[in-house]
Amino acid sequence: MSLLTIKNLKARVEEKDILKGFNLTVNPGEVHAIMGPNGSGKSTLASVLAGNPNYEVTDGEVDFDGKDLLEMAPEERAREGLFLAFQYPIEIPGVSNVNFMKSAVAEVRKHRGLEPFDAKEFLAFMKEKKELVELSGSLAGRAVNEGFSGGEKKRNEIFQMAMLNPKLAILDETDSGLDIDALRIVASGVNKLRSKDNAFIIITHYQRLLDYIVPDFVHVLYNGKIVRSGTKELALELEEKGYDWIKEELAEA
Amino acid sequence: MAEENQALKEFTEKEYEYGWSIDIETDQLPKGLSEETVRAISFKKNEPEWLLEWRLKAFRYWLTLVEPEWAHVKYPKIDFQDIIYYSAPKKKVELGSLDEVDADMLETFKKLGISLEEQKRLMNVAGSNVAVDAVFDSVSVKTTFQETLRDKGIIFCSFSEAVQSHPELIKKYLGSVVPYTDNYYSALNSAVFSDGSFCFIPKGVRCPMELSTYFRINAMNTGQFERTLVVADEDSYCSYLEGCTAPQRDENQLHAAVVELVSMKGAEIKYSTVQNWYPGDKNGKGGIYNFVTKRGICAGAYSKISWTQVETGSAVTWKYPSCILKGDNSIGEFYSVAVTNNYQQADTGTKMIHLGKNTKSTIISKGISAGHSNNSYRGLVKIGKNATNARNFSQCDSLLLSSTSGAHTFPYIECGNKTAKVEHEATTSKVGEDQIFYCNQRGLDTEQAIGLIVNGYCKEVLNKLPMEFAVEAQKLLAVSLEGSVG
Numbered sequence: 001m002s003l004l005t006i007k008n009l010k011a012r013v014e015e016k017d018i019l020k021g022f023n024l025t026v027n028p029g030e031v032h033a034i035m036g037p038n039g040s041g042k043s044t045l046a047s048v049l050a051g052n053p054n055y056e057v058t059d060g061e062v063d064f065d066g067k068d069l070l071e072m073a074p075e076e077r078a079r080e081g082l083f084l085a086f087q088y089p090i091e092i093p094g095v096s097n098v099n100f101m102k103s104a105v106a107e108v109r110k111h112r113g114l115e116p117f118d119a120k121e122f123l124a125f126m127k128e129k130k131e132l133v134e135l136s137g138s139l140a141g142r143a144v145n146e147g148f149s150g151g152e153k154k155r156n157e158i159f160q161m162a163m164l165n166p167k168l169a170i171l172d173e174t175d176s177g178l179d180i181d182a183l184r185i186v187a188s189g190v191n192k193l194r195s196k197d198n199a200f201i202i203i204t205h206y207q208r209l210l211d212y213i214v215p216d217f218v219h220v221l222y223n224g225k226i227v228r229s230g231t232k233e234l235a236l237e238l239e240e241k242g243y244d245w246i247k248e249e250l251a252e253a
Numbered sequence: 254m255a256e257e258n259q260a261l262k263e264f265t266e267k268e269y270e271y272g273w274s275i276d277i278e279t280d281q282l283p284k285g286l287s288e289e290t291v292r293a294i295s296f297k298k299n300e301p302e303w304l305l306e307w308r309l310k311a312f313r314y315w316l317t318l319v320e321p322e323w324a325h326v327k328y329p330k331i332d333f334q335d336i337i338y339y340s341a342p343k344k345k346v347e348l349g350s351l352d353e354v355d356a357d358m359l360e361t362f363k364k365l366g367i368s369l370e371e372q373k374r375l376m377n378v379a380g381s382n383v384a385v386d387a388v389f390d391s392v393s394v395k396t397t398f399q400e401t402l403r404d405k406g407i408i409f410c411s412f413s414e415a416v417q418s419h420p421e422l423i424k425k426y427l428g429s430v431v432p433y434t435d436n437y438y439s440a441l442n443s444a445v446f447s448d449g450s451f452c453f454i455p456k457g458v459r460c461p462m463e464l465s466t467y468f469r470i471n472a473m474n475t476g477q478f479e480r481t482l483v484v485a486d487e488d489s490y491c492s493y494l495e496g497c498t499a500p501q502r503d504e505n506q507l508h509a510a511v512v513e514l515v516s517m518k519g520a521e522i523k524y525s526t527v528q529n530w531y532p533g534d535k536n537g538k539g540g541i542y543n544f545v546t547k548r549g550i551c552a553g554a555y556s557k558i559s560w561t562q563v564e565t566g567s568a569v570t571w572k573y574p575s576c577i578l579k580g581d582n583s584i585g586e587f588y589s590v591a592v593t594n595n596y597q598q599a600d601t602g603t604k605m606i607h608l609g610k611n612t613k614s615t616i617i618s619k620g621i622s623a624g625h626s627n628n629s630y631r632g633l634v635k636i637g638k639n640a641t642n643a644r645n646f647s648q649c650d651s652l653l654l655s656s657t658s659g660a661h662t663f664p665y666i667e668c669g670n671k672t673a674k675v676e677h678e679a680t681t682s683k684v685g686e687d688q689i690f691y692c693n694q695r696g697l698d699t700e701q702a703i704g705l706i707v708n709g710y711c712k713e714v715l716n717k718l719p720m721e722f723a724v725e726a727q728k729l730l731a732v733s734l735e736g737s738v739g
C-alpha cells in the first residue's frame with residue numbers, strides 16, 4: 001500500500017490559486033525529489049500537506065497511510081508521522097531545544113502508544129541523534145533556532161527529524177544555506193535514517209544534494225502541477241538546461 | 254485561519270481551578286466600616302494602645318481621601334460599607350503537629366493547587382525546606398519551622414503574634430516604608446489590617462530556607478487586608494515567597510495589602526510573588542480587586558532588594574512594588590510577568606527611587622494580554638540630586654495574544670543628577686501564528702504551543718524565582734492563558 005497518495009490537489013493562499021491539480025504517489029522506502037522554478041508552488045505543497053492554516057485546500061484528496069490527511073489537525077499529522085523540515089525554520093525565543101524536543105517526542109510517543117522516556121533515556125536518545133547529524137552540544141542547549149545561522153537552522157531541522165523518526169519527511173530546500181561539509185553531514189544523516197518503511201520528499205533547486213541522497217524519482221513542479229517526472233537523470237538534465245525547454249514544450253502543447 | 258483562531262480561543266477559555274470555598278466556622282464582624290470596626294479589630298487582637306491609636310489615625314486620614322482614578326483600569330465604585338473587615342476561623346490552630354490542624358483547613362491547603370509543594374512539606378516536616386505561614390481570610394493560621402528558625406535567631410510569625418511578642422520591632426518598623434498617608438489603600442489597610450506575616454533576620458544570618466506565606470480569601474464578602482513586614486538586619490539574607498488564591502464568586506472582593514521591606518547595610522531581601530487570585534469568569538463577572546502597596550527600602554550601603562512577581566489572577570490589579578535606594582551602592586530589582594485574559598485588567602510596574610550614590614536598578618517587565626484584557630506597565634525611575642552615578646536599565650515587553658486585548662506602557666523618568674544613566678527599552682509583539690504552526694508541526698497542540706512560547710518569553714523573569722516555585726509558575730502561566738489568541 002502506498003504511504004502517500006495525492007489526487008488532484010488544489011490549494012490557494014490569499015485568494016490566489018497556487019496548486020492546480022497536483023498528483024503524486026509515494027511508497028514506503030522511496031525518495032522523491034521535487035524541483036521547479038521559484039514560485040511554482042513547492043513550499044505551498046509542503047505547507048498544505050503539513051496543514052498550515054493559511055493555505056486553503058479547494059479540491060482534491062490526500063491519503064496518508066490509510067487516513068484522510070486533510071481531515072487532520074496539523075499536530076495530528078505530525079504525530080501520525082509527517083514531518084516538514086521548513087524552508088525558513090522559525091525561532092522560538094527562550095524555549096530550549098532540549099525542552100522543545102522533550103515535549104515533541106513525548107507527544108509523538110504517546111500517540112504511538114509508547115511510554116515517555118525518563119530523563120536519562122531521553123538524554124541518551126538525544127545524544128545518539130545529535131551525533132547522527134553532528135549537531136554541536138551548544139546548539140542543542142540553546143533556544144530553538146534563536147540566533148542560529150541559516151545553516152545551523154537547517155541542521156537543527158534534520159536533528160528534529162531524527163528525534164521524531166517520521167514515516168514521511170518533507171525537506172523543503174534543506175540544502176540551501178548549507179556549506180559543503182554540512183551538506184554532506186545532513187545527507188549522510190538522511191541516508192542513515194532511510195529505511196524500507198519510511199519515505200522522503202526532497203524539495204531542492206540543486207542536483208548537488210541528489211548526488212548524496214539518490215532519489216528514486218524526480219518531478220518538476222511548474223505552475224501548480226507536476227509537468228514532468230523521471231529518474232535522477234532528469235535532475236542532471238535540468239541542471240544542464242534549466243527550465244526553459246520544459247516551459248517551451250508546455251507552451252507548444 | 255479560522256480553525257486556528259478557534260483552537261486558540263478554546264485554549265484561553267479554561268476556567269479558574271481554585272474556585273471553591275470551604276465551610277469553616279468563622280468568627281466575623283458584621284459588614285461595615287467605622288471607628289467602631291477599627292476598635293473592634295484591635296480589641297479582638299488584643300493590641301496595645303499605641304497600635305489602636307495608629308489605626309485610628311490612619312482611618313481618620315483615609316476618610317479625608319478620595320479613591321484614586323489615575324490607573325488604567327475601570328471598575329464599579331467599591332462600597333466600603335458592604336465589606337466584612339474581620340473574619341477568622343473559629344478554631345485557632347497552633348503549630349506543631351499536623352494532626353492538630355482542622356481537617357477542613359487541611360483540605361483547603363490541599364485544594365490550593367499552587368501550594369501542593371507546601372502541602373508535601375507540611376506533611377513531611379523533617380525533610381522540608383520552606384517555612385510557611387498561611388493567612389486564611391484575615392488571620393494567620395499556621396507557621397511551620399518556628400524552631401529551626403529560632404535557632405538562627407530568625408523571627409518568622411504571623412503579624413498579630415509579632416505584635417504581642419516583639420512589639421518594639423513592630424513599633425519601630427510598621428509604617429516606616431509605607432506610611433499610612435502614602436495612598437488611599439495603604440491608609441485603609443493601616444486602619445483595618447487583620448493579619449499578615451512578620452519576619453526579622455538578625456545581623457549576619459543567611460536564612461537557610463525559603464520563607465513563604467499563602468493568602469487565601471475564603472469567606473463571602475470579606476476583604477483581605479494583610480500586612481507584611483520583612484526586616485533584614487546588616488549583612489543578612491532572606492528569600493520570601495507569597496502565593497494567593499481565592500474562591501470563585503460572582504461579587505468582586507477587595508484585597509488591599511501592604512508589604513514593607515527593610516534591608517540594612519549589606520543585606521539582601523528577595524521577595525517573590527505568585528499571585529493567582531480569582532480573576533473573574535469569562536465574561537468579567539466576579540474576581541478580586543487587588544490593590545496592593547509594596548515597597549522596600551535599601552536603608553544601608555550595599556544593600557539589595559529584589560522583587561519578582563508572576564501575576565496571573567485578579568479581576569483588577571493595581572500594584573507597584575518599589576525600591577527606595579537610600580544606601581550608597583544599593584541595588585533594586587524588579588522582575589515581573591503579568592498575564593491578563595478575558596476581561597482582566599492589570600496596571601502594574603515599579604518605582605525605583607535612587608537617593609544614594611552608585612545605586613543601581615534593573616526593571617524587566619513582561620506583560621501578556623489575551624482575550625479582552627488590558628495590561629499596563631507603569632514605572633517610575635527617579636534619580637535624586639545626590640545620586641551620583643546612578644544606573645537604571647528598564648526593559649518592558651508586551652505580548653499580545655488577541656486583537657481585542659491591549660498593552661500599554663507608561664514609563665516616567667525624573668532625573669535630578671547629570672551623572673546618572675537611565676536606559677529604557679520597550680517592545681510589543683504578537684504571538685506568531687508561524688511559531689504556533691511550527692510547534693504544531695512537531696506534534697504539539699496549540700495549547701501546549703502557547704504555553705511553551707509564553708514560558709520562553711518570560712524566561713528571564715521565571716529564572717529569578719526560587720527553583721521549587723518556578724515550575725509551578727510555569728504551569729500557572731499555561732493554565733491562565735488557555736483559550737486566548739485571535
Ligand SMILES: Nc1ncnc2c1ncn2[C@@H]1O[C@H](COP(=O)(O)OP(=O)(O)OP(=O)(O)O)[C@@H](O)[C@H]1O
Binds near residue numbers: 037040044054
Ligand atoms: N502566504 C502567502 N501569501 C501570498 N502569496 C503567497 C503566500 N505563500 C505563497 N504565496 C505565493 O504562492 C506562490 C508559490 O509560492 P511557493 O512558496 O510555494 O513557491 P516555491 O515553489 O516554494 O518557490 P521557491 O523555490 O522560491 O521556494 C508564489 O507566487 C508566492 O508568492
Ligand SMILES: [Mg+2]
Binds near residue numbers: 043044087172173
Ligand atoms: Mg519554497
